[in-house]
Amino acid sequence: MNQSTNFITDGPSWVNGLSWADILIIVLYFVFIVYLGVKYSKSKDEKSYFLAGRGITWPVIGFSLFAASISSSTLIGQAGDAYSTGIAVFNYNLISVLVMVFFAWFILPFYIKSKIFTIPEFLEKRFNAASRYYFSAITIVVNIFLDAAGSLYAAAMVMKLVFPETSILTLSIVFAVVVAAYTIPGGLSAAIRVDLMQGIFLLVGSIVLTFYATYNGGAEYVRHLMTDGDVLMKLVRSNTDSSVPWLGMIVGIPILGMFFWGNNQQLVQRVLTAKSIDEGRKGVLLVGFLTMLTLFLIIIPGVMAIKLFPGLPKPDMVYPHLIMNLLPNILIGFMIAAMVAALTSSLSGLLNSVATLFTMDFYTKMKPNSSSKSKVRVGKLASIIVLIIAVMWAPQIGKQFGTLLKYYQEMLSMMAPPIVAAFMLGIFWKRTNATGAFTGLIAGILLGAANIVSVIYRGQSLFGSMHFLLTVPFYFVWSGLVMVVVSLATKKPPLEKTEQLTFNMEEFKQETLRLKSVPKLKSYRFWSYLLVGFSVLILIIFW
Numbered sequence: 001m002n003q004s005t006n007f008i009t010d011g012p013s014w015v016n017g018l019s020w021a022d023i024l025i026i027v028l029y030f031v032f033i034v035y036l037g038v039k040y041s042k043s044k045d046e047k048s049y050f051l052a053g054r055g056i057t058w059p060v061i062g063f064s065l066f067a068a069s070i071s072s073s074t075l076i077g078q079a080g081d082a083y084s085t086g087i088a089v090f091n092y093n094l095i096s097v098l099v100m101v102f103f104a105w106f107i108l109p110f111y112i113k114s115k116i117f118t119i120p121e122f123l124e125k126r127f128n129a130a131s132r133y134y135f136s137a138i139t140i141v142v143n144i145f146l147d148a149a150g151s152l153y154a155a156a157m158v159m160k161l162v163f164p165e166t167s168i169l170t171l172s173i174v175f176a177v178v179v180a181a182y183t184i185p186g187g188l189s190a191a192i193r194v195d196l197m198q199g200i201f202l203l204v205g206s207i208v209l210t211f212y213a214t215y216n217g218g219a220e221y222v223r224h225l226m227t228d229g230d231v232l233m234k235l236v237r238s239n240t241d242s243s244v245p246w247l248g249m250i251v252g253i254p255i256l257g258m259f260f261w262g263n264n265q266q267l268v269q270r271v272l273t274a275k276s277i278d279e280g281r282k283g284v285l286l287v288g289f290l291t292m293l294t295l296f297l298i299i300i301p302g303v304m305a306i307k308l309f310p311g312l313p314k315p316d317m318v319y320p321h322l323i324m325n326l327l328p329n330i331l332i333g334f335m336i337a338a339m340v341a342a343l344t345s346s347l348s349g350l351l352n353s354v355a356t357l358f359t360m361d362f363y364t365k366m367k368p369n370s371s372s373k374s375k376v377r378v379g380k381l382a383s384i385i386v387l388i389i390a391v392m393w394a395p396q397i398g399k400q401f402g403t404l405l406k407y408y409q410e411m412l413s414m415m416a417p418p419i420v421a422a423f424m425l426g427i428f429w430k431r432t433n434a435t436g437a438f439t440g441l442i443a444g445i446l447l448g449a450a451n452i453v454s455v456i457y458r459g460q461s462l463f464g465s466m467h468f469l470l471t472v473p474f475y476f477v478w479s480g481l482v483m484v485v486v487s488l489a490t491k492k493p494p495l496e497k498t499e500q501l502t503f504n505m506e507e508f509k510q511e512t513l514r515l516k517s518v519p520k521l522k523s524y525r526f527w528s529y530l531l532v533g534f535s536v537l538i539l540i541i542f543w
Contacts, residue, residue: 080316247469417444
């Protein structure tokens, strides 16, 4: 095996551990994904380009969602956070799995039945165009500066293992070109098929790396920590814990999880490709099971690295460090390609997401009689512009924010809660009207802006030293309260804004009766119960 001893001291000389076979595997991988993307391209009209014809089955949806969700903040950020603070970072995934079940049961049907192209489009159907434009604009900004730039930055950092003298900007440009080569011409059909292969690729590669980390002393170290009851292996922490305070698990993560899995265009767009509600639900549940595996394939290996490679100066590079120091040649190339698979999958989905948002939420409104061909052309142009902006911003992340996870979390904790409040009240409270929803959204973003100004000019958050997870419910409750008060003070929404777009208990009961005649293994509820049970078991074991 490649047990390079100069990794820590020599920094960029990690490339010394690579063989020509490794580099060849990485190059062949790039060629393969471009070929696969081109092969499955569909761009004849907006339905094919943006939603892959709405004919995708649950296994493809599940693996595509998994690959797209393993973004820079997951693969790079969570492994690094596990190295610094232990497995508490898995709480984001654990609670999000429960959110996925809630989403599959209660929210996903409204999205698919309403035949929307974008999540903001649902807000227009339920409220008005102003709410749609607001959410669409916010989502585009988040996708570009948080997700797309973050993915490019993380991928560039990984490839510095191979080309240590190359700048982050140059490597970001290379990745942008590779992803653009299949995503922009082929649309979501190309991206989702590539993601299926990359999801499988990443899963196999992560299993291999976990085996090597376990075999080289990682298992013994984890067993020792579990026996001693070390806090590193605890999911439930005190409220003074800097990683994930227990109260933050209850009041903060569910809101962020709902935004990520229920309101995030990049991920939900893949669910909208489902050929039926049942296929969409099963795809979401599949990604729930795969997400549970990240504890063993990403986070615990990060903890093992504490023993295997103590004193690393840059936590974000823990996962690449494990690859370069534990794996033999050829497998190194395979795993670097697997990491790149995760990061490029995230980016390809983001490109199509932003293209869909801009085209369907803005261009189509400005030019309602535009042809399918012109919509696809505008979508492609939007993707190119997004890539250019993301490439220019990516090098700033490491300079300004330190770690990817901190960068992502702090920004999302302010932007997500008002949007989640609008969707939850919109679906589960018929009295919520357009005026209330839009006023609450603006109130929420104004509170976030005030907090940013406070940090810049006072050097302190409005919430003092409070953990960011504990600030999330303040944004959520404030926005929701404004929505409720304003809605009650103004007119009731018309029937067409609530019929078929809000939760109906009678329909839920009817579905429950219908599912009694469905075999258990074919019922999404059976798999939901199994997934919840698995989550509770993990929580008990690592309590």
